[in-house]
Amino acid sequence: MLPDPDVTVVVVARGGPRGLARAVRSALEQSLPGVEVVIVDEAGGAASARMAARLVAGARDRVRAFALQERSGGDGRARNLGLRYARGRYVMFLDAGDALDPHACKTMVTAAAQAGADLVAGRCVQASRDGERTRFPGLYAERRLHPSISRAPELLDDATAAGKCFRRAFLEREGLRFVDRLRHADLLFTAAAYAAAEPIAVVPDRVHHRSADHRGVPRTDLGDFADRLEIHRRTGALLRARGDEALARRVEARFVGRVLPRCLRELRGREPGHRQAFVELARGHLAGLDEALLTEAGRMPAIAALMVLEGDASAAMAAADYAPRGTGRPVLAVEPVERDGRVYWPGAGLGTALGRRVLDITDLGIATAPLGALRLGGEVTRMRRAGRALRVSGTVVNPLGRLGPGTDLGGTLEIRDRHRAGRVFEVPVTVRARGGEITWEAVFVPDAVIRPTGLADRTWGLWLRLRAGTSTVEVRLTSDGVAHRGLLLPVRPRLTRAAGDRLEPYVAETGELALRVAAAGWPARAALPALRRAGRSRLRPAARGRTGPPGDRLGDPASGPPARPVVR
Structure with a gap:
């Protein structure tokens, strides 16, 4: 067993064995040698238990594992168990799937020792499609030392336990523990630690890497909220x-x-x-x-x-x-x-x-304001199949009646690649103004109009480009969840049908109604996960900005005028 470790990293085993391995190895590979890991398996299943045992066997002097027999509804009980068995002078918390920067522990311990700080906060980065982004960048722009939280109340804006290093003697002296059976317990724990800590050190160094695959409970889940x-x-x-x-x-x-x-x-x-x-x-x-x-x-x-x-x-x-x-x-x-x-x-x-x-x-x-300067909201009130064709209709907000019955109205339904700006399929729409209400309708054949590769371009947003006289107004379309319920649309990806065979409507986190490539039939269900993993690393750069080979047939007699891909 590692004598007198400098840091104990408590890792809660949740989300599968690969994420657990990533977190633990990032702690074991620290440039500071005196780091131990305490794994707490909160009823993570047989695969997580086997991985925990394998990690202990591979570094028995530095890794210990403990298990809870049932989930508590939050991470509080698991982290408290990790604190009970922690031996390091400092404690850090890490979720399975996330990782510490190779110099994280050395950076935090050095800052704490130099300043005599009870708590050190460092920069946390979030992985995404477009690279990395720093969470709360303004808080970690420079190295700082604060005598108490009252001198830096903005630190409470980032009250997660990620990217923080706590002096263990301070936690014991203040009796600080996580509340049990509540999610987001780290927000209360860290706020309590900030309120008691004197002094508090802040370092601009990158400390914590939050995985792009980190999936928590949706914010709008009623129990979570x-x-x-x-x-x-x-x-x-x-x-x-x-x-x-x-x-x-x-x-x-x-x-x-x-x-x-x-x-x-x-x-x-x-x-x-x-x-x-x-x-x-x-x-x-x-x-x-x-x-x-x-x-x-x-x-x-x-x-x-x-x-x-x-x-x-x-x-x-x-x-x-x-x-x-x-x-x-x-x-x-x-x-x-x-x-x-x-x-x-x-x-x-x-x-x-x-x-x-x-x-x-x-x-x-x-x-x-000029109409063209506004971005209006619109709602899809109906989506229904008519043979191969899809009929979509809805309404548009009419601010202060500015879109009057005498206004020349028209426009296009735009089906936009949500992850590659500029790739758009367009479908003509009919727009009407009646009694101050603006309605629109489009009819098209989905599998003739929407031809994704099926890998990098898996999600497509629905927007309306409304023509009102000489003005063009962008309209974000959404749905109340009823209009598109249960609707599945056929699709023919350009690469292969194994990339998906259905489009399913959903409302994205940005509020827009969107379509995503899904798998219903056997070939796509079997092949799609592997193809998507390959697409993330190989196809996205090559596909950026392309709209498919010239000569692809995008229209269909049943859909009216043919839709066309447009790169803006």
Whole structure:
């Protein structure tokens, strides 16, 4: 057994043996020699148990494994067991599938020793299709030392246990442990550690690699969201009990301003009943917060929160759509109202002074901006097969009636490759304006129009490019989950039918209605997983920007005018 290890890395075995092996080996291959690993297998199954035994046998002096006989509903019990058997002066936590940077432990221990820090936070990177991105980059831009969390409250924005190094004597002195049977327990644990730690060191070095295959429970899962709300409630209560009212309000404001809008954006993929149940959970939590937080959270998050308090799921999701993540363009998915020369987000709150203040969106310029500058929301209300053809119809938001009955309307349905910008298949649509409502319809043969390779281009988003007089307006299409339910469309991938034989509609996390290549028949079901793995590494660079060999037949007499691939 390794004498007096510097660091104990606690790894929870979850998600399969390969992910467990990756995590453990990244800890064993640290440039700091004094690193031990404690594996906790939380009822991970026979394959995980065999891998844990193999890893122990390969490094018996540095790896120990323990098992829980049943899942606890979160990682709290497993991490607490790992803490019980930890012997290192410092403790780090790692999920199976993730990995530590080769110098992570040396970086963290050095920073802790030099500063006498109870807690060291380092940079965590998330793998993605486009490379790596740093989580919370502003927090880790430079090396810093803070006497306490009150001098750097922004650190609470990244309250996961990933990328943190805790002095074990500090954890024991403060009696810090993870709560049991709640998911997101690390948010409460890390917040409690931040509140007690003196001092806190921050390093800009890359410490933690989060796997691209890391798949947790969806944010919109009702049980997961209920746990998240309870963790937020307990975090606020803990900080207030310590006399840190400003920190408690920061955590609550972040929930209103960041966490809730992100969940609402992903809620469009759920059916109406699930959406309403989700909103009711959020409504109960928001009702217990200070009303003033609405004015501190930012305009669109405040509107989303107010819509949740009114129980209006559609308006709440629309407000989240207008506050996109990153550099995305806002989507206006609700029709504003005009009163006394002011423009408001629609809602029952207009009858109150707070509501009018929060819902006033006059300065967004929706009434005066050129139509082409707006990105509107639209909904697919019906998708049905008619022989080989597919008939798709829906509605478009008409902001303040600006698309009047005298407007010359037309457009195209665009089927866009969601991962390779510029590759688009276009289908003509018929657009009508009746009584202020804008409706549209398209008819086409899916397997004649949509011809993916089936590997790198597995998902396709549905958009409408609306022509209104001399203006062109982009419309993001979504669905309430009913219009596309149970629909499967035939597809003929260019590479081989083994790449897939069906397209199935779904609502993506970005809110757009999309189609993904799936396998229904035996050849595709057998071959598709292996082909996709090969496609990720070999075909994507070669396929970028291509629309297929010239001369491919994309149209069909039954679908009207032929669709065409366009590269913009």
